[in-house]
Amino acid sequence: MRGGDPADGARRTGPGRRAGPESLELILAAVARGDHAAFRAVYDQVAPAVLGTARRVLRDPAQSEEVMQEVLLEVWRTAARFDPAAGSATAWIMTVAHRRAVDRVRSEQRAADRELRAATASIAYDDVSEAVEITLDQERVRRCLGGLTDLQRESVTLAYYGGYSYREVAQLLGVAVGTVKTRMRDGLIRLRDCLGVE
Amino acid sequence: MRTRGVMRTRGAGLHTLVGAYVMDAVSAADRASFERHLLTCEQCRSDVRGLREAAARLGAAASVPPRPELREQTVQAAERIRQLPPLVDREEGRQLAGHRRVASWQRLARPARLSARPWLARTAVSAAVVLALTATVFGLNMGSMQNRLSAAQQRDATIAAILGARDATTLTADVTTGGRATVVMSHRADALVFIGSHLTRLPASKAYELWLMGPAGASPAGMLPPDRNGMTGPMVVGRLTPGEHLAMTVEPESGARQPTSAPVVMVGLGD
Secondary structure, X not given: OOOOOHHHHHHOOOOOOOOOOOOHHXXXXXXXXXXHHHHHHHHXXXXXXXXXXXXXXXXXXXXXHHHHHHHHHHHHHHXXXXXXXXXXXXXXXXXXXXXXXXXXXXXXXXXXXXXXXXXXXXXXXXXXXXXXXXXXXXXXXXXXXXXXXHHHHHHHHHHHOOOOOHHHHHHHHOOOHHHHHHHHHHXXXXXXXXXXOO | OOOXXXXXXXXXXXXXXXXXXXXXOOOHHHHHHHHHHHHHXXXXXXXXXXXXXXXXXXXXXXXXXXXXXXXXXXXXXXXXXXXXOOOOOHHHHHHHHOOOOOOOOEEEEOOOOOOOOOOOOOOOOOOOOOOOOEOOOOXXXXXXXXXXXXXXXXXXXXXXXXXXXXXXEEEEEEOOXXXXXXEEEEOOOXXXXXXXXXXXXXXXXXXXXXEEEEOOEEEEEEEOOOOEOOEEEEEEEEOOOOOOEEEEEEEEOOOOOOOOOOOOEEEEOOO
């Protein structure tokens, strides 16, 4: 037998649940029941963010599309396991997306490519605007990133958009590993507070 | 509970790793250490939740529209993929506790990825396998095993949910025919993750099969896929009843309905 109606879970608003026009949590509950229309709705809501994240990390468009599709299919497959108490649906999906993109980088990227990426990753913050449609959310992220110290911002963007480990970031920035760890934490905390999530 | 996965946190050092962890900017070993730390640090779990929301916004800010044809391609691909059933809530287990549940174990999931690599017949498994003693377990080996867990497969959301559950407990046991078994169990999630490491490779005609064993007998809990880089699984097994055991036997490659040989490992699921 199947468990309780996932929609019940989705209605229990978890911490950090994003109060947006979407109620991705509810749509996910329908996806969990095999609803293709709901899956299309999820796709429409998250595919651009998933693809964009993969593009930032992987750079290669074809690989990024593969990751995007893998992530969406993982969402389809595991929708019933989504736990609203553990965070918002968006965070869940983006966590899967980012990890998958980074895993792919780590497993496939050769040393030479990495050096090449080092040259391009530093512009990550600046080309947030490269996205086709600048939404209010995007503008807000931009503004909040601007509120970090330089070192916090570089640490966060190299890690998140560049897909670098904190050790690599330390190397790239020429600062101590411990410093990078704390800047990543403090930067993300400041970002969280600025964005008003959770 | 017979065994405890008591973890010593490595002090505040791990605490600062939260940002790097959330952004996947950690090595597999760091990830494992931090996740071990998470098991015992409520504040850290809460931090992870909040910071994940923030990180998700970074991702959303990078949005690019996919090529239009990818949409239907993805939907069509989904039609060919079986969805996982929900993890049945612990509360439901409680509701059912009054009537003793007939052991109707069910395998929840089988890893989607099947290795194409042929099995290597290396060692024939002795038919006279001694019944393994109930596993006991030990912080000592958790490190390396959780490293393996992390490095290999934690991207699977289900597995992550079990590993991240507040009551997650790690149990490891030697397999009598070689290798080790690790079980991360959450009664709250009503499921466990099984991973074999360096299990003796079997002839192609044989495979390892998991069972849940209780007073009502043994129920199949899934066939293990071939190992990859010395790691087998992870497998997710759901619907746990306290007091029963997870066991593994060597069976014909197609699986058996009841064990045909003595277990090569048994792990108590606690009570």
